[in-house]
Amino acid sequence: MAGRGGVRSVVLAVDGSAHSRRAVAFLARLIPRGRVTVVAVVEPVRAPSMALLPAGVRGQLAGAAAALERSQVAAARRNVEAAAGALGKAGWTARTSVRSGVPLAEILRAVKQERADLLVLGARGTGGLDRLLLGSVADGALKQAKIAVLIVK
Numbered sequence: 001m002a003g004r005g006g007v008r009s010v011v012l013a014v015d016g017s018a019h020s021r022r023a024v025a026f027l028a029r030l031i032p033r034g035r036v037t038v039v040a041v042v043e044p045v046r047a048p049s050m051a052l053l054p055a056g057v058r059g060q061l062a063g064a065a066a067a068l069e070r071s072q073v074a075a076a077r078r079n080v081e082a083a084a085g086a087l088g089k090a091g092w093t094a095r096t097s098v099r100s101g102v103p104l105a106e107i108l109r110a111v112k113q114e115r116a117d118l119l120v121l122g123a124r125g126t127g128g129l130d131r132l133l134l135g136s137v138a139d140g141a142l143k144q145a146k147i148a149v150l151i152v153k
Helices: 018-029 055-089 103-114 128-134 137-144
Strands: 009-013 035-042 093-100 118-122 148-152
Touching (some): 009 018, 035 055, 035 103, 137 148
Parallel strands (some): 009 035, 009 118
């Protein structure tokens, strides 16, 4: 935890949703006390059962998956840059990180690497059966992060 000096390092996870934009706006309104690393995670695009398909189809699917992943990485870069720009204007020292992998695992890895005092993210508000079936990054962060977690709705 930050202790007497307040929050020195924040990891802000964004995904381009309205909830993550609200998290950016909320953090921007706080009195800047240090640095923030804005993180977006892109899940790798993998087509299941590729080995079972004819070579020509595999090639087309692999090309389409690669194009989709490039598009998602570009969107993630735009999201982290926009958030870092807003936070920079508010007085935070902001930097960006676009990662590939499982979102919760990558966010928690960023927290550890940045030695963050606080993790901030937006919550989509899924609950009940949706949470059970889809999982929830916010719920997982609350349960697994070893630092304070601020969830903005």
